[in-house]
Amino acid sequence: MTNVTVLNETGSNSEGTKEVLLNLGPQHPSTHGVLRLVLELDGEIVERTSPHIGYLHRGTEKLAEDFTYTQIIPLTDRLDYVCPPSTNLAYVLAVEKLLDIQAPERGQYIRVMMAELSRISGHLLIVGALPMDLGAMTTLLYCMREREMVMDIMEMISGARMHTSFCRIGGVREDLPEGAVERILEFCDILSDRLSDYEQLVAKNRIFLKRTRDIGVVAAEDAIDIGLSGPNLRASGVNWDIRRDSPYEIYDRLDFNVVVRENGDCYDRWICRVDEIRESIQMVRQCLAQMTEGPFLIDIPTIAFPVDKDLLGCSMETHIHHFELSAYGFKVPKGEVYVPIEAPKGEIGFYIISDGSEKPFRMKIRAPSFVNLQALETGTKNMKYLADVIAMLGSLDPVIAEVDK
């Protein structure tokens, strides 16, 4: 570990050994981004972990105050860049609630399907990356192969592989292209076959078990207290999933299980994700089966661009609305709203205060990774050795872009 450097030596204890401050990151492969951990070490035993964040702070919330509501959508992509459609969806839902509109049914299905696909791709990353942090390279390469297939599907649907920006206020940008449904179904079949193989590669591996079982245990009460959410919370035995408990979009029509584990250790957090991928595959299939033909974007010319682009050439009114929408955006009624949804990392919430203008007065992002990362600092039991910190960090699955906003 070449980029771990000794900062200074702080005193000595009764046994004559010296405690050292270790600087892990901000450029270390196992920190999953630019995260810096300062560790107080007594030999190999970690006395204290303090995460230092902010290396990727872009001021998304401040920028949002200067952008129109539509312009903010691409900013939300850059939060959780592993699964952008989920973040898009959270933001768009918040604005829709302020406007008191609802996307057409097909639009909702497409958005939910994209969100679940992105959950698959996000979870595939950690299912492969945690073993890699612990020294097992193979799984990551396999998982990346399947993640690549999700990327290809995203590219087919939206034209972009990572930052899809596909959600619009009032629906989605375009309809599914021809052949997309078949491709997604094919992917679902392939992944369900292969997922068990990947699980077997790692789940019964003795080294992996030794490194993750009973390591980094977060008890249910602690987990709630430090604000964990999503799979990290469910691994600790708390049965809470926003998709089931306060359904948004069309989640109430989908049949799925909420994966809950009991121990709250690194292994449970990992296996929770494997099982969630299985559930998500089922949800994607259900979405495709239930989807009916129809409009995918709301037909309010002051809020959404026209679906039929030919109208721009022949209808003056469409042209005016298009110009106003591009140049000034649209006014959102005065009010405030907090909309949380179940993102792959946990509860992502957008708190938007509107003062009646085209730009939000205040937009606060409740980023799940930001809150989850606090588990490194407090509330975690059995995170004794330096190697355990790496396992803990990997199993929390933070995306630093989202932590730093």
Added chain:
Amino acid sequence: MVEAADFCDQIIKHFGSRVHYGGAGIDMHCLKVNPDYVVDLCHYLKNDPTLKFNFLSDLCGVDHHPDNRRFEVVYHLYSIPLRYRLRVKCRLDDPQKGQQPHIPTVTGVWRTANWHERETFDMYGIIFDGHPNLKRIYMWDEFEGYPMCKDFPTKGYNDAYNPYGEEPGSIN
């Protein structure tokens, strides 16, 4: 189990004139409280067996510049067992010139408030009295100013590293 509409009445009854009802909102009920009683209120919300607001979803600051009493702290609570959400708002008194606004910390109620409060301090300069580790979290320690305040320019201030920044005093 209490009905969603009833629990606000119950809280207001318990606290009398110290807590006000802030309206139903589009998404959830809202309570307004004076900063002096925010910790009491939070303890009550978390521990009362009919409420059980055990999850602090979010805590953030809002700047109402140039209005009077410009700073506000907003708490979003969730009760995992009962599935209620609640918003608690706390408008802070304007500090004297050169001073920073103060509010008691709720880290003693929910540990998750730790980083949220650090972020609010970092972005708005609101001091959370009693916070165990109130340091900047996103910006570097030497940074001057509070970037999310409405009188801080989005482009930042002009200096050696930021030729496109605004001149100091250009926004008020």
